[in-house]
Amino acid sequence: MHRALTPADNTITVRDLRFNREPAKHPRWWHGGDPVPTAFFNALSCTFPAGEKFFMDSVRAYRREVGPALQAQIKGFLAQEAVHSREHAAFNQLAADSGYDVERLERRTKGVLDFARKRSKARQLAATCALEHFTAILAHELLAGDSADMAAAPADTERLWSWHAIEEIEHKAVAYDTFLAVTADMTRLRRYVMRCFAMILATVILFTTIRASMADLYRADGLKGPRIWGRTIAYLFGRGGILRRILPAWLTYFRPGFHPWQHDDRDVLARAQARLGLEAAA
Secondary structure, rough: OOOOOOOOOOOOOOOOOOOOOOOOHHHOOOOOOOOHHHHHHHHOOHHHHHHHHHHHHHHHHOOOOOOOOHHHHHHHHHHHHHHHHHHHHHHHHHHHHHHOOOOHHHHHHHHHHHOOOOHHHHHHHHHHHHHHHHHHHHHHHHHHOOOOOOOOOOOHHHHHHHHHHHHHHOOHHHHHHHHHHHOOOOOOOHHHHHHHHHHHHHHHHHHHHHHHHHHHHHHHOOOOHHHHHHHHHHHOOOOOOOHHHHHHHHHHHOOOOOHHHOOOOHHHHHHHHHHHOOOOOO
16 A cells, blocks of 8 residues: 655645736737747646646545545645636636637637546546646746746746646645545556556647647747747757656656655745745735
């Protein structure tokens, strides 16, 4: 049986903050006038409202089947994700106000997740574990560089993504610890195969969805052909690209006995909270 490795002193703090309520400060290509990072983060954000509802539902389904300590963490997880969903809906509205068909992008994610909801509760939870690992390692890379990936963004947008990253790290093991608890009767091999298969499938679907949404955004800007996609590949996977940087951490998920808190990034959290003035927020 796996032992949960989440630090006993890790806290899941609900910060009910609001961002991006001033459209005039959010240009169409808000990331330094560059359509590539703008499209990537817009496409990623458009997966969040439906995605986070899926995460919440998959974990909530088991909240009465775990112990009191994990129930408390699930409560914090649900509260954080609800605020994230609200704030990314507001962020996505800015893209809609700029003329992008955000509803189409959000509908694409919802369609994928509606299909996932036809799977068993355990497989939905395994998918949530995989996607929560992806968001946590992306969050770590964002914060480890003091949010340099958002240096060209408006201040409120940079703060939105940094705040979201902090909370993704805080609750990064809640779904996984829930998965360990409710699959305790499974053999280690079966549990390992289930979570690894979920990660492979979730990664393929996530990147297929993001690529399709980026294509829609580029098309709306009259951008197409190998040149824009060459720039996209260079931005994401070239030297210093954020998806290239997360690859080693993504691979750790396939290690037997993996746990999200084997990578203890509380030092990154503390530095980010101090930088943003969020240590005492509640």
